[in-house]
Amino acid sequence: MRRFLTLAALALLLPAPAARGQESRIEVPHTRFVLPNGLNVILHEDSTIPTVSVNVWYHVGSGRETPGRTGFAHLFAHIMFEGSGHVPEGMFDVWLEAAGGDNNGSTNSDRTNYWENIPSNALELALFLESDRMGWLLDAMSPEKVDGQRDVVKNERRQSYENRPYGMAYLLLGENLYPPEHPYHWPTIGYMEDLTAASYEDVVEFHRDYYGPGNASLSIAGDIDVEEARALVEKWFGEIPAGRPVSPLGRPAAWLGEERRVVHEDRVQLPRVYACWLTPPHLTPGDAELDVLSNVLAGGKNSRLYKRMVYDMQIAQDVSAFQGSSKLSSEFCVVATARAGHSLAELEAVMDEEIARIAAEPPTEREVQRAVNQYEAGFLDRLERVGGFGGKADALNAYYFATGNPDWFNEDLSRYRALDPPDVQAAARTWLTPGGRVVLEVVPQSEEEISAAPTGAGVGR
Amino acid sequence: MSRGILLAALTMALAVTLAVPAARAQAPDRTAPPELGPPPRFDPPDPARFTLSNGLEVLLVEKHEVPLVQVNLLVEAGSVHDPEGKTGLASMTGAMLDEGAGGRTALELADAIDYLGADVAVAVGKHSISLRLHTPLARLEAALPLLADVAIRPDFPAEELERQRAERLTTLLQWHDEPRAIAAAAFGRTLFGDAHPYGATSLGTEASLRSFSVDDLRAFHGAHFHAGNATLVVAGDVTEGAIRPLLEAAFGGWGGGTPSSSDVPEAAQVSSRAVWLVDKPGAAQSEIRIGRIGVARSAPDYEAILVMNTILGGSFTSRLNQNLREDKGYSYGAFSFFDFQPHPGPFTALAAVQTDVTAEALVEFMAELRRILETVPDEELDRARNYVALGFPEGFQTVAGIAGQMGDLALYDLAPDWYDGFVDRVLAVTREDVERVARERIDPDRVTIVVVGDLEQIEAGVRALELGPVTTMEIEEVLGPRPVLSPGD
Numbered sequence: 001m002r003r004f005l006t007l008a009a010l011a012l013l014l015p016a017p018a019a020r021g022q023e024s025r026i027e028v029p030h031t032r033f034v035l036p037n038g039l040n041v042i043l044h045e046d047s048t049i050p051t052v053s054v055n056v057w058y059h060v061g062s063g064r065e066t067p068g069r070t071g072f073a074h075l076f077a078h079i080m081f082e083g084s085g086h087v088p089e090g091m092f093d094v095w096l097e098a099a100g101g102d103n104n105g106s107t108n109s110d111r112t113n114y115w116e117n118i119p120s121n122a123l124e125l126a127l128f129l130e131s132d133r134m135g136w137l138l139d140a141m142s143p144e145k146v147d148g149q150r151d152v153v154k155n156e157r158r159q160s161y162e163n164r165p166y167g168m169a170y171l172l173l174g175e176n177l178y179p180p181e182h183p184y185h186w187p188t189i190g191y192m193e194d195l196t197a198a199s200y201e202d203v204v205e206f207h208r209d210y211y212g213p214g215n216a217s218l219s220i221a222g223d224i225d226v227e228e229a230r231a232l233v234e235k236w237f238g239e240i241p242a243g244r245p246v247s248p249l250g251r252p253a254a255w256l257g258e259e260r261r262v263v264h265e266d267r268v269q270l271p272r273v274y275a276c277w278l279t280p281p282h283l284t285p286g287d288a289e290l291d292v293l294s295n296v297l298a299g300g301k302n303s304r305l306y307k308r309m310v311y312d313m314q315i316a317q318d319v320s321a322f323q324g325s326s327k328l329s330s331e332f333c334v335v336a337t338a339r340a341g342h343s344l345a346e347l348e349a350v351m352d353e354e355i356a357r358i359a360a361e362p363p364t365e366r367e368v369q370r371a372v373n374q375y376e377a378g379f380l381d382r383l384e385r386v387g388g389f390g391g392k393a394d395a396l397n398a399y400y401f402a403t404g405n406p407d408w409f410n411e412d413l414s415r416y417r418a419l420d421p422p423d424v425q426a427a428a429r430t431w432l433t434p435g436g437r438v439v440l441e442v443v444p445q446s447e448e449e450i451s452a453a454p455t456g457a458g459v460g461r
Numbered sequence: 462m463s464r465g466i467l468l469a470a471l472t473m474a475l476a477v478t479l480a481v482p483a484a485r486a487q488a489p490d491r492t493a494p495p496e497l498g499p500p501p502r503f504d505p506p507d508p509a510r511f512t513l514s515n516g517l518e519v520l521l522v523e524k525h526e527v528p529l530v531q532v533n534l535l536v537e538a539g540s541v542h543d544p545e546g547k548t549g550l551a552s553m554t555g556a557m558l559d560e561g562a563g564g565r566t567a568l569e570l571a572d573a574i575d576y577l578g579a580d581v582a583v584a585v586g587k588h589s590i591s592l593r594l595h596t597p598l599a600r601l602e603a604a605l606p607l608l609a610d611v612a613i614r615p616d617f618p619a620e621e622l623e624r625q626r627a628e629r630l631t632t633l634l635q636w637h638d639e640p641r642a643i644a645a646a647a648f649g650r651t652l653f654g655d656a657h658p659y660g661a662t663s664l665g666t667e668a669s670l671r672s673f674s675v676d677d678l679r680a681f682h683g684a685h686f687h688a689g690n691a692t693l694v695v696a697g698d699v700t701e702g703a704i705r706p707l708l709e710a711a712f713g714g715w716g717g718g719t720p721s722s723s724d725v726p727e728a729a730q731v732s733s734r735a736v737w738l739v740d741k742p743g744a745a746q747s748e749i750r751i752g753r754i755g756v757a758r759s760a761p762d763y764e765a766i767l768v769m770n771t772i773l774g775g776s777f778t779s780r781l782n783q784n785l786r787e788d789k790g791y792s793y794g795a796f797s798f799f800d801f802q803p804h805p806g807p808f809t810a811l812a813a814v815q816t817d818v819t820a821e822a823l824v825e826f827m828a829e830l831r832r833i834l835e836t837v838p839d840e841e842l843d844r845a846r847n848y849v850a851l852g853f854p855e856g857f858q859t860v861a862g863i864a865g866q867m868g869d870l871a872l873y874d875l876a877p878d879w880y881d882g883f884v885d886r887v888l889a890v891t892r893e894d895v896e897r898v899a900r901e902r903i904d905p906d907r908v909t910i911v912v913v914g915d916l917e918q919i920e921a922g923v924r925a926l927e928l929g930p931v932t933t934m935e936i937e938e939v940l941g942p943r944p945v946l947s948p949g950d
Binding site: 046048049050051085086087090091093094095097098099100101102103117119120121122124125128129132136147148150151152154155156158159160162163164165223235236239267268269270299300301302307311314317339340341366369370373374376377378380381383384385386387 | 488489491492494495497498499500501502503524526527528529567568571572575576577578579580595596597600624627628631632634635637638639640742743744745746776777778783786787788789790791792793813814815840843844845847848850851852854855857858859860943945946
């Protein structure tokens, strides 16, 4: 049934009908090996353009932080760009740009990733830089570097959260969805006072505990010769000592036995409501069903919530829904902004009705097929770029982190192809229960408050 | 067949897990970064060009790695064609194209496109409206007629116009919350003035939004949407032989006409330095915009300007970002750019800075705008040239990227071989070129400065800098009064 997309080799222009199970496969051929020090390495050749992407994942995110040091994993990621034993401060970026390269990194609750997109002649430069900060970061560390990036990160928090309309919403949602001891309770960007408290000693400990080769994975995709790339990886990473073993992160219980309601005032014109539930972790049963459910509810003009709230009734300016998938737990959220003159209660009533309707009766075959077709097309898009966030080098590392198999593209897509309407209904019924969720209302401040005082997810580099 | 993606039906995937022999390569020399070999040569694609029976020009780049196709229909009309008192009409017309077309309602059209796993996006610029179909190859034949309906046969239903109008008035209302939107509107207006089309926001004003009628949309569409004013750009997993009949069937019957002319007045260059402060009470940061009138895309010094701007504020290691972010910690990032348009667009230096160092940040901005007028060290010049030249292939990695690059050839009337020589032209930029274009284009004594922030905290400090006359504004003076929507909207 989910056989919509047929790849070029099988049919030109005409969508050849294929029976279920005969869909074309999507594959990203690769070579994988492990260095004696424990570093996992993934190599994939794609010579579409003469560039290479070097991508490193460290399997540590804000979930490993300790109380009083929230935001540290991300602050640490900033410090990784400030030089290492054989790379003077500032030269990481200078040398890469001088070679025509670009780079970035990001931190979330589970992991931290870094990439360099470079012309293919500069592969060795990127490997030198990545290996040096993996092996010799602390040789060049100083309290001044920590102070410098502390100020930058505080401004990142101001720019991306505090000074952005509704910018504090996801911080509040995490705090209310998860109990205080859960790794997803606190925000990856961290609290200001914890950023202030972060010290040089914290950097030393964090690098020792989490930045060894055994807790990392190196993926190289692009215009490479696999044997040459392999020799260069051995040359630059081979001498790094194996780090300490990292024990798996515990999975504290998190459940919501009640509806928890939170009201937050912000400098906004229009109120917005967020309804969020705790849902199954990334790639576990229910995860793909909830992705498709988010599309049925709020993907496109014909989706249930968009059509009613935005298109027909025009009581909402926008509505969105998503399954935000992470390693320990996920969150399914529905978010809608009220039009002037309409209340959040009106919006919530429609949300509740539509979710109850899908729980009672499966979506139509066409609704589910439409969603699956969009996911299938999205998988093709993911095969075009080798570098940057979400490029193939990054995706190979992501699948390796999640499943142990870098080329899990087809298995991932198969999760969606296998779904039928009752699967989506079952996910709604099981997970989106009215008695176990967090409802956050972000409402406009009154005029006096606006003039009186300021108010108090993944994070970029 | 690409070496990148192999289909299982044809080739067994190679996924090998091997243990590495214990013998380790000798430890490398880390005392200096590794020597790099010569950069790889990159030959940008040369589009095939042909015309349909009605004269509609097609540019085609074949790219066979992934079974995807991008078809962009580039209509050469944009917000500069908004009639007097109707700013935002081009944008509204673009938004209304898929709100019912070719006999399908807005909902039917959206369902048809979504069901294909395809995407039709409409982007309205100053001089162009770009309709972008992105689709799996297997759905191309079904998707192309939908793109043609949207472009050629929009219905412009009155009730959909009312819905779009209310949505856009609400967006205008929401801009009052958004420091960046306020800064953009204030900067455009102070730089270009009310009369110049580059000074207005593309969305329009409350008054103009309320004035649009179905007849206005039809008139705009009728005047500018025809085969004589458009170009098709195709990139993807197709051959000319395969795509040509499909394009002919979808677009070959579209009537022609004369290309739209635009009457864009010359923008008056900034002649002195002045400061506009917009009050955003409680803001945690101040949004800074500093600039003047820049250059047109056709400027003969285009490559030198790119290199100069890269040094000033066009990359992570640029002077603005190093100074304001890395050295001072005032900001998460500071940058600059030239908006290259058919006529001179703005040059803008910008950052969001922590409220309590707003004046200090302005001092650093002004210092960097002065310093770029001085001799640039060789290392910085080399780095900037390489960054621009060697990063160039990245724009040709995806079908959407290639179609965008090819569309620029048409939109900016570039020579057919313009991309072929780009890398060499950038690498040939000299220090004298950079110094010359900096002196011609960057004049720190003649800039417009806009700051959106908490005036109670920043105004005194900014005034004390004595950068020039200071004008304070409320948000409503920038964006107009907050629109009040009635049930009729």
